[in-house]
Amino acid sequence: MESAFLIEKGVIILVVFGITMLIALYSTFAERVLAGYFQDRLGPNRAGPGGLLQPLADGVKMFTKEDFIPETPNKLLFILGPGLAMTTALMTSAVIPWGRQLTIFGYTATLQAADINIAMLYVFGVISIGVYGIMIGGWASNNKFSLLGAVRASSQMISYEVAMGLSMIAVLMVSGSLSIHEIAENQHGFIDWNWHGHKFAWPSWYVFKQPLAFLIFLICAFAETNRTPFDLPECESELVGGYHTEYSSMKLGFFLFAEYVNMFISSAIIAIVFFGGYNYPGMDWVNAHLGGNLATILGTLVLFAKIFFFIFFYMWVRWTVPRFRYDQLMNLGWKILMPLAILNIVITGFVLILTAS
Amino acid sequence: METPQSSYIPIIIQAVFAAGFVATMLGLSHLVGPKRKSQIKDENFECGIKSYGNARIPFSVKYFLIAILFVLFDVEVIFLYPWAVNFKVLGIIGLYKMLLFMGLLLVGFFYIIKKGALEWE
Numbered sequence: 001m002e003s004a005f006l007i008e009k010g011v012i013i014l015v016v017f018g019i020t021m022l023i024a025l026y027s028t029f030a031e032r033v034l035a036g037y038f039q040d041r042l043g044p045n046r047a048g049p050g051g052l053l054q055p056l057a058d059g060v061k062m063f064t065k066e067d068f069i070p071e072t073p074n075k076l077l078f079i080l081g082p083g084l085a086m087t088t089a090l091m092t093s094a095v096i097p098w099g100r101q102l103t104i105f106g107y108t109a110t111l112q113a114a115d116i117n118i119a120m121l122y123v124f125g126v127i128s129i130g131v132y133g134i135m136i137g138g139w140a141s142n143n144k145f146s147l148l149g150a151v152r153a154s155s156q157m158i159s160y161e162v163a164m165g166l167s168m169i170a171v172l173m174v175s176g177s178l179s180i181h182e183i184a185e186n187q188h189g190f191i192d193w194n195w196h197g198h199k200f201a202w203p204s205w206y207v208f209k210q211p212l213a214f215l216i217f218l219i220c221a222f223a224e225t226n227r228t229p230f231d232l233p234e235c236e237s238e239l240v241g242g243y244h245t246e247y248s249s250m251k252l253g254f255f256l257f258a259e260y261v262n263m264f265i266s267s268a269i270i271a272i273v274f275f276g277g278y279n280y281p282g283m284d285w286v287n288a289h290l291g292g293n294l295a296t297i298l299g300t301l302v303l304f305a306k307i308f309f310f311i312f313f314y315m316w317v318r319w320t321v322p323r324f325r326y327d328q329l330m331n332l333g334w335k336i337l338m339p340l341a342i343l344n345i346v347i348t349g350f351v352l353i354l355t356a357s
Numbered sequence: 358m359e360t361p362q363s364s365y366i367p368i369i370i371q372a373v374f375a376a377g378f379v380a381t382m383l384g385l386s387h388l389v390g391p392k393r394k395s396q397i398k399d400e401n402f403e404c405g406i407k408s409y410g411n412a413r414i415p416f417s418v419k420y421f422l423i424a425i426l427f428v429l430f431d432v433e434v435i436f437l438y439p440w441a442v443n444f445k446v447l448g449i450i451g452l453y454k455m456l457l458f459m460g461l462l463l464v465g466f467f468y469i470i471k472k473g474a475l476e477w478e
Contacts, residue, residue, distance in 0.1 A: 005363070006366070006370075009366070009367040009370065010370060012367075013367060013370055013371050013374060014374075017374065017375075017378075062386075063382075063385070063386050063389060063390075064386075064389050064390055065386075065390050066390040066391050066392060066393070067386055067387040067390045067392070070399055070400070070401050071399045071400060071401060072401075079383065082383075083376075083379045083380065083383060086375075086379045087372075087375045087376050087379050090371070090374075090375035090378070090379075091368075091371060091372060091375055093371070094367055094368045094371040095368070113367040113368070113370075113371060114364055114365060114366075114367040114368045114371075115364055116364050116365060116368075121438065122368075141401070141412070142401055142411055142412045142413075143401040143412050144412045144414065146412070147412050147414070147416070148416065151416055151420050154424075155420045155423045155424070158423065158424060158427040158431075159423060159427065161427070161431065162427060162430045162431055162434060165431065165434035165435075165437075166434055166437070169434070169437045169438065169441045170441075172438065172441035172442055172444075173441045173444040173445075176442060176443075176444065176445055177442060178438070178442055246401065249386050249387075249390055250382055250383055250385075250386035250387075251383065253386075254379065254382075254383075326477055327476075327477030330423070330475060330477055331475070331477075334426075334475050335470065335475065338430070338466075339466075342459060342463070345437070345441075345459075346456065346459075349444065349452045349455075349456075350452070352444065352445070353448065353449050353452060356445065356448075
């Protein structure tokens with residue numbers, strides 16, 4: 001094993017880790033500012049210029065609160081719950097390609113921690129482990145509200161995981177690869193489209209090839225991250241705080257923070273799988289005329305712009321759509337999204353066979 | 358495309374890093390915060406009412422049903438992954454075979470719906 005490889009990957013992991021933390025931290029701030037804007041009020045503006053230090057103040061407050069463990073026979077599991085939720089949230093970013101190659105002093109580095117050929121499976125696997133954090137935490141709290149919240153949360157998450165996996169299959173049929181890096185590379189360039197003699201050039205993003213899969217994936221991503229309109233696990237009016245009722249201090253912080261990290265990661269996956277990732281119109285031109293490094297850096301910036309749009313979209317939906325009822329949630333997941341995803345697979349299969357022959 | 362084993366090393370680094378970060382933060386915040394214990398404070402939260410019994414109570418069997426159905430359909434999804442990746446190689450024959458498989462599964466799915474396993478009243 002070369003040490004250069006390890007150092008390269010270590011640096012990438014550290015930088016991505018820092019960026020993830022920063023974005024998750026400031027997502028909480030952005031959410032509150034946007035909520036203020038949507039509801040025609042000011043939002044947080046006291047800590048620092050324009051309230052910019054608010055997330056830091058929140059973090060320090062969380063950090064220095066009493067680390068309270070209620071009367072429960074499962075103290076170890078009680079601590080393990082939020083730890084597991086946060087660890088799995090931080091794990092997914094390992095396989096996400098943040099850009100192409102960057103050449104620094106003759107050394108070429110790929111902006112991706114682990115380029116593995118089963119990246120998509122890895123993502124789904126890690127997401128599945130995330131359910132355990134919530135279930136363990138809620139169950140170990142020894143509180144009825146927490147238990148109900150945890151049962152609801154895990155039931156909801158596993159239901160939507162099925163539809164999510166099925167919607168991804170149609171994309172895999174088109175891409176022919178499980179590697180996220182290859183999926184991103186496949187979306188490079190344009191599709192020429194001839195419509196009544198008019199020539200159009202579309203970016204070859206998968207959202208144009210798989211609009212239905214995108215829609216299903218988006219809805220499931222909302223449900224998987226427990227965001228409104230699917231935030232039944234922490235439905236305040238019925239369950240106090242849901243699975244994190246008994247938590248305080250950094251353990252509560254991790255549960256809440258994991259939600260924002262998951263939001264960032266799922267936005268990244270949506271941006272890469274359906275919206276071309278780091279590809280942008282004119283990438284080849286920049287690459288040829290201004291150098292590969294600039295093309296890569298621009299690509300990474302474009303990717304982050306797409307990610308920020310989806311984080312904004314999450315918040316937009318949160319302050320627009322009311323919460324579902326539990327039976328509506330289950331009906332949507334099992335009776336609408338799942339058959340639709342299967343239908344999408346069948347249609348994709350026939351279209352692919354017809355266009356190939 | 359085959360991935361060399363060394364490509365998985367960054368994942369291990371990331372896992373160690375994430376777990377280390379989480380453990381350190383939890384440990385530090387445990388040391389920093391105040392600690393005051395009393396019998397009433399340690400009780401579980403019950404909306405201000407005196408709590409009674411413990412929370413190991415039975416809950417609706419629907420949730421178990423959902424979990425069992427999830428296992429069934431998630432296995433289906435796992436079967437579909439290798440098929441989807443090799444779809445272009447397998448061609449029309451592969452599509453027919455998978456349609457047969459999914460058809461059988463959908464029969465079961467409709468049975469479940471007709472039985473009312475997914476009804477939430």
